[in-house]
Amino acid sequence: MSATALAALLRNNQHANDGRCDSDEVVLRSLDASLVAASLDHGVGPLLHRALRERGLFDRLPTEIRTELARAVREEAVIESIRHRETVCVLEALDEAGVRPIVFKGTALAYTCYADPLLRPRLDTDLLIGPEDVEAASAALESMRFVRTARPIGEHVTHQLTYVRAACGVESAFDVHWKIADPQAFADLFPYAELRRSAVPIPALGPHAIGPSVVDALLIACAHRVAHHYDDDTLIFLCDIDVLARRFGSTEWDRVVALAREKQIRAVTARGLALARRLLWAPIPDDVQTALDSAGGSESTAAYLDPRLRKVDILRSDLHALRGWRARVKLLREHLVPAPDFMRRSYGATSAILLPALYIHRVFRGVRKWFRPLR
Secondary structure, rough: HHHHHHHHHHHHHOOOOOOOOOOOHHHHOOOOOHHHHHHHOOOOHHHHHHHHOOOOOHHHOOOOHEEEEEEEEHHHHHHHHHHHHHHHHHHHHHHHHHHHHHHOOOHHHOOOOOOOOHOOOOOOOOEEOOHHHHHHHHHHHHHOOOOOOOOOOOOOOOEEEEEEEEEEEEEEEEEEEEOOOOOOOHOOOOOOOHHOOOEEHHHHOOOOOOOHHHHHHHHHHHHHHHHHHOOOHHHHHHHHHHHHHOOOOOHHHHHHHHHHHHOHHHHHHHHHHHHHHHHHHOOOOOHHEEEOOOOOOOOOHHHHHHOOOOOOHHHHHHHOOOOHHHHHHHHHHHHHHHHHHHHHHHHHHOHHHHHHHHHHHHHHHHHHHHEEEOO
C-alpha cells in the first residue's frame, strides 16, 4: 500500500498540469509521518521532497514532516558529494591499473537520468569489469586502503567483491562485479565485453567513466529488481525504469523487445515495465507490453517472479543452470563449506580450532532461511 500511495504523490507532480492529479488538499491530507518514513525506506525521500516543492505544497506541510524530508535531502546531498569524489578517484586509480569498469545500476542512472544525483539514493557504487581484471582491480582498491568485506568466495556462488572505506565519516562502498548478478539464471545475461561495445560516457564522473546504453540499462534495471530483490515493490527501482523509459523512442523499444527475447528475460522485463506503468504511469507502449507479456512462464528467469520463491529454489535453479556434476558439486560445497577466511571474518574468530564448530553452527542456523519465502 505504501508504494501505491507514494507513487501517486510522485506522479501527481508530473501530471499537475494535465488534469490527471489529485487536488492539493488530497495530497496534503494523504501525507503523514508514516508515509514519509516509507518514502525513505523506498529510496524516494529526495524525489518526494522535490515533487512537493515543485508543486508548491512543501511549505503547507506540518513542521515535523517538512523537517524530516529536508533532513533526508541534506544528508543525501552530503553523502552524494563524498560518493562522487570517491567514485572519480576510484575510476582514476582503476584506469591507471589498466582496468576500465562499466559503472552501472544506481550510480550510472543518478548521473545520466535524474535531474540531480542526490535524487537517486543508494548504498554503494556498482562496477562491472572483465573476469581477467579482478586481481588488478582488487590490488588497486586495496592500495587505496579499501577493505574487502566478508562474503563467500567461489567460482559459482558469487560473482562480485565488495570493498569499503570510511571517507569523511561516511562509508564508501564499491561492488566490483565480473558478472552482472549472482544467480546463475542471470549471471551471463550481460557480459562485460558486450556492454562495453555499446557503452556511453558519463562525463559527470570524470574522463574514465562509462555506463551501459539506455537499452541495456533498462533491461538490467528490470532484471536486477528480480534477481537480487525478488520482485519486491521497492519504488526507487521502478523510478529507474520510469526515467529510462521517458528517454526512449520507437527504435529503443524495438531493441528492448528483441534483446529481452534473445536473452530469455521477457517475463522479467514485462513485470518491471508493467509495475512502472501502473504505479508511475511510465510511457510504455501497448505493443511493447503485449510483446513481452507473451513469454508466459517458459523462461528460467521467470521463476524469480514467484511470490513463494525460497533460497532453496534459487539453489535448485543454479544447479540446473550449471553444466556437469563437477560444477554442481562445487557450488554445493561453496555454499556449505565456504572459505575459512570468510568464516573467520563472519564470526570474528581468530583461531582455526573453532572452524569446525563455526561450520556446524552456520549450517544449522541457515536451515530455516533456505526454506523461508524471500518476500
